[in-house]
Amino acid sequence: MARFAVRMEVDLPADMDADARADLLAREKAWSQQWQRSGEWVSIWRCVGEYANLSIFEVRDNEQLHEILWGLPLFPYMTMTVTPLATHPSDVHA
Amino acid sequence: MARFAVRMEVDLPADMDADARADLLAREKAWSQQWQRSGEWVSIWRCVGEYANLSIFEVRDNEQLHEILWGLPLFPYMTMTVTPLATHPSDVHA
Amino acid sequence: MARFAVRMEVDLPADMDADARADLLAREKAWSQQWQRSGEWVSIWRCVGEYANLSIFEVRDNEQLHEILWGLPLFPYMTMTVTPLATHPSDVHA
Amino acid sequence: MARFAVRMEVDLPADMDADARADLLAREKAWSQQWQRSGEWVSIWRCVGEYANLSIFEVRDNEQLHEILWGLPLFPYMTMTVTPLATHPSDVHA
Amino acid sequence: MARFAVRMEVDLPADMDADARADLLAREKAWSQQWQRSGEWVSIWRCVGEYANLSIFEVRDNEQLHEILWGLPLFPYMTMTVTPLATHPSDVHA
């Protein structure tokens, strides 16, 4: 199991067709929630004042993380920052 | 309750006295674990290949977050990046 | 209560339809003034020479700040920088 | 009267003599409070998790702002970002 | 009186209609020269190899500087960097 923090910034064209946008966002939500329910997408938070989120993933390996991120319907509109994480020696839960 | 992500980068002088360093790190660990046990410092992960951590805090307010961070024995050697978080509309746990 | 500084930079397309633009700006002003009157949006200043403002907010929590910012009609055209603030020990008014 | 936002970041040497440091900080506080009391230094807030503040000044002119900032005992240890401000057309108080 | 340096970078769409462009540039020149003649816009130089200028302003206050810059017909296509200036102690003319 490998843990990663991923920050995703979204930049949708302001003049996108409203129906296309609604459909895109619905598929985005479904893809995200499917991976939350199966346990790989552990946490997702909104960054205040930004069209961006910070997420924590626990995946099998790098390949699986890329599969999840690449499959996001919003991927072509996103900028990702991926940070691999390890156990911290001060962690009381580790 | 307010949630924040904080990235802390540490830059200790390479020629620091070994005893002073060990004492500093012991006090740092104690301060961090005290706030983990009381529940405000929810998670702490090591950023792979860096003397840095990514942490999640759930605090009463901005004042309390600053009190925790400012009180870190390593604070004078740290660069912090603080990101306020809110609930994400796709979060299955919210 | 939590205090934040927010810098908002606006990047409107130069060829936007004049009526759509006027409508957008009128709704932006109304949204801003509603939150100024209810007390959460404490100050707003123009940054000289920029289509940008610096604002101070006093909100209930992170969730409320995000609700205010996300609801701005200009939000899709804005880049935000959010800085959480705390009391300063030299503040004569604190 | 001219209004400015100033962000001040402090970088004190970690090994500074404790007495010299205490003296420096006491003189810094006195200088700041003198200008707060005379009205030019309108607000000062701590940036959460940083040895930094965000301040609002209302001064006679650029010369006076520079005199106040240059006179800060911590000036040699500070990095300043100065933003000139003007009235915002959406300001309900203007 | 307050002195400022302003660097203005222009980014016009390469496919702009030639007449619209000529009209825009003529109005830009007129606005600039009106403020040069009235004395607020003291100097304007082209930055070599860039569609950019460096200008010096001597204005009544921040409000007037913003009025001049905001009124530029090219303002929507410009990125500005504003630097407030003060007297230098080595200036032989001061």
Added chain:
Amino acid sequence: MARFAVRMEVDLPADMDADARADLLAREKAWSQQWQRSGEWVSIWRCVGEYANLSIFEVRDNEQLHEILWGLPLFPYMTMTVTPLATHPSDVHA
């Protein structure tokens, strides 16, 4: 197995004692070669004109990569950039 690219930049103090430096570099080389021989540190190249290298790792997981990097005798003098890698769909060898 997880593959990573790591760029390591070294910043040694120019006035370091020659013996301490030679000892440090010898231990650095031994640590690197031990992990090259066991297979985790797959490639190491010098970046031309820089005291820096680009390396490829194939490790068990994030924890092992951090263990290898953190254990480098030069770690306190290094800045690391870690890039997680996955299979590329155009790779003829995959």
Added chain:
Amino acid sequence: MARFAVRMEVDLPADMDADARADLLAREKAWSQQWQRSGEWVSIWRCVGEYANLSIFEVRDNEQLHEILWGLPLFPYMTMTVTPLATHPSDVHA
């Protein structure tokens, strides 16, 4: 023979015609694989969470590297970072 690391970031317009896009990607893959088979394009990896790759080239000289990169059908949509590499003194294989 000269070795280089090249990081290629792709930024395709989100509204590109699906057929034109498929044709472009097929020609991109063919060009890449031709140079992989002839030995100059030694390795290609996907950067996790990004539309980007990291590649290693072993070419005759700078001219040949530029010919390969410039000839990529995706070149007009790419940002390249080219790092010349040399043998590292700790390399157990050199």
Added chain:
Amino acid sequence: MARFAVRMEVDLPADMDADARADLLAREKAWSQQWQRSGEWVSIWRCVGEYANLSIFEVRDNEQLHEILWGLPLFPYMTMTVTPLATHPSDVHA
């Protein structure tokens, strides 16, 4: 005589009409070669893997350099970095 290094980065729209593009590039080449033949544009090299060049100019003064660069048919699509050069004390040819 004044010497300058100029780095020119080109960003042409990927969907530009093929004939317009060919005409633009032909005029660009003619303008560059005219100034190479008259001696002001001393050297021009392609930056490997980039739609960019590094050039050396020896011109009468700043005005002439700006005239040459501003006159480039590709100027509206270029980002320039201009570095004024002087004789180096270690130059064996000076």
Added chain:
Amino acid sequence: MARFAVRMEVDLPADMDADARADLLAREKAWSQQWQRSGEWVSIWRCVGEYANLSIFEVRDNEQLHEILWGLPLFPYMTMTVTPLATHPSDVHA
């Protein structure tokens, strides 16, 4: 004649000997004023809130500008940004 804007940022060690510092600053002032009086150093302004100045030079050529700047007693403590200037087509004085 060639015109340049130069921004000079000063970073003096905070613990410099007071006499050495006073001597350095006196020599700096003398060098600056000598070139102001001979006409090459046309203007010098303090950047508000910074240990920095913005200066305008009118020199014979690049060599002379470098001679003036390199000769500054504070040169080893300065970071310079040099911008070559040309006549602007909107300049009413040109």
Added chain:
Amino acid sequence: MARFAVRMEVDLPADMDADARADLLAREKAWSQQWQRSGEWVSIWRCVGEYANLSIFEVRDNEQLHEILWGLPLFPYMTMTVTPLATHPSDVHA
């Protein structure tokens, strides 16, 4: 033969012993001039107002370029930017 542009920025400690400094600079000059005379170090220019140079190299390969740069007595005090160059299609001399 491979051509490169290299920008070298020097950052010598301001309090370096005068003799050590003079010796270092003499050895630097000798090393540079030896490679200028043998033809690999084709050009060297001072960047105006900076302790920096821009140089052009024509070397056998990446290994030789690194050998020359790494061997510079000032190397531990330098930051290098290396740009591989190729023939430009508009070059009248190519």
